[in-house]
Amino acid sequence: MRAWILEEQAKIETRPLKLEEVPLPHTGDDQVRIKVLVCGVCRTDIHIAEGDLPLKKSPVVLGHEIVGVVDEVGKNVKRFSIGDRAGVYWLYSSCKKCKYCLSQRENYCPYFKATGWDEDGGYAEYISVSEDYVLPLNHVQLEPDEIAPLMCPGIAGYAAFKLTEAQKGYKLGLYGFGPTAYFVLKVAEFMGIETYVSTRSLKNIEGAKREGANWAADSSKEKMPCKLDAAIIFPPAGNLVEPALSQLEKGGTLVMAPVSASPIVINNYSENLWGHSIKSLYHVKRDDAEEFFNMVGSLNLNITTSQFPFEELQDVLILVKQGKTEQPNAVIKVAD
Ligand SMILES: NC(=O)c1ccc[n+]([C@@H]2O[C@H](COP(=O)([O-])OP(=O)(O)OC[C@H]3O[C@@H](n4cnc5c(N)ncnc54)[C@H](OP(=O)(O)O)[C@@H]3O)[C@@H](O)[C@H]2O)c1
Ligand SMILES: [Zn+2]
Ligand SMILES: [Zn+2]
Known part of the structure; x- marks a missing residue:
């Protein structure tokens, strides 16, 4: 061969x-x-x-x-x-x-x-x-070419989403809007979870709005309209961690999706970390993959x-x- x-x-x-x-x-x-x-x-x-x-x-x-x-x-x-x-x-x-x-x-x-x-x-x-x-x-x-991206961004996105433990009615933040965040947005939409997307480029801001995000902008320039129950950071940017934590409700969970990241500094423990959890995605497992593929037919994918x-x-x-x-x-x- x-x-x-x-x-x-x-x-x-x-x-x-x-x-x-x-x-x-x-x-x-x-x-x-x-x-x-x-x-x-x-x-x-x-x-x-x-x-x-x-x-x-x-x-x-x-x-x-x-x-x-x-x-x-x-x-x-x-x-x-x-x-x-x-x-x-x-x-x-x-x-x-x-x-x-x-x-x-x-x-x-x-x-x-x-x-x-x-x-x-x-x-x-x-x-x-x-x-x-x-x-x-x-x-x-x-089609096979449509399934291929589900195999990595799709499964990894779903695995990161599960770590947030978000449920119907929750408000979920997504930092970065690449292929992985796209699939999380679609899963959240299907489950009745609101999504708040912070991304820098106009192309991604418009993409997130078009795909159904409740709010999309660059949160370093425009403040999110509400506190969030959970959030996921996709790019390997450690400087996003403290602002993302500061946006969480008490009891909220921040999930880190990247496999590497620039240094993470938390200056204000009491305000930004106390009462919150941070988790990171580490590879993927079979039940995440199978659950995601059982859901794919119900997602409004494009x-x-x-x-x-x-x-x-x-x-x-x-x-x-x-x-x-x-x-x-x-x-x-x-x-x-
Ligand atoms: N942990 C695991 O086991 C596992 C498995 C698979 C994938 N992953 C990870 O999942 C992540 C998602 O991958 P992806 O390809 O979908 O996304 P990506 O392209 O790495 O990043 C998503 C978006 O984040 C924004 N961004 C990039 N750098 C940024 C920065 N320094 N500050 C703020 N925003 C920034 C960009 O949008 P704007 O330009 O619009 O800001 C980009 O489109 C990757 O980090 C990958 O390593 C992890
Ligand atoms: Zn991959
Ligand atoms: Zn083993």
């Missing part, structure tokens, strides 16, 4: 990925082999390629927003048949034995393996994955993607890094 291989990390502009012919992945007894139809492009792929995150195997195939069709099943597989539509996301596998795995919190498993980082991912014609970590997608009435041929992946990664794709979600088409 053909696969894009990364052997050594380097700036994406130096084109470190190579398209090569490699053996088809072996399908273990509890695994399914998936013929990849599309794989969404994520900034994390660039962080791995460039060395912001360590290289965990070499060569490695990147890509963790995978939508495809089951093409071979191992002899112990029960949940999937050949021809089923299936997806693979960031969680490739976990140990199934530790205290976290035994309490449905495999996102904290010390043996958590990430797709397209610890194990080969979706910028290839096929991938083999244990059936326990494959998402069934036969029930999702969307997903637009820029699609590119498989052979152009290396160019697309450069475009994504520069923020030059037409749509916020870039998707690589691997097969029809």
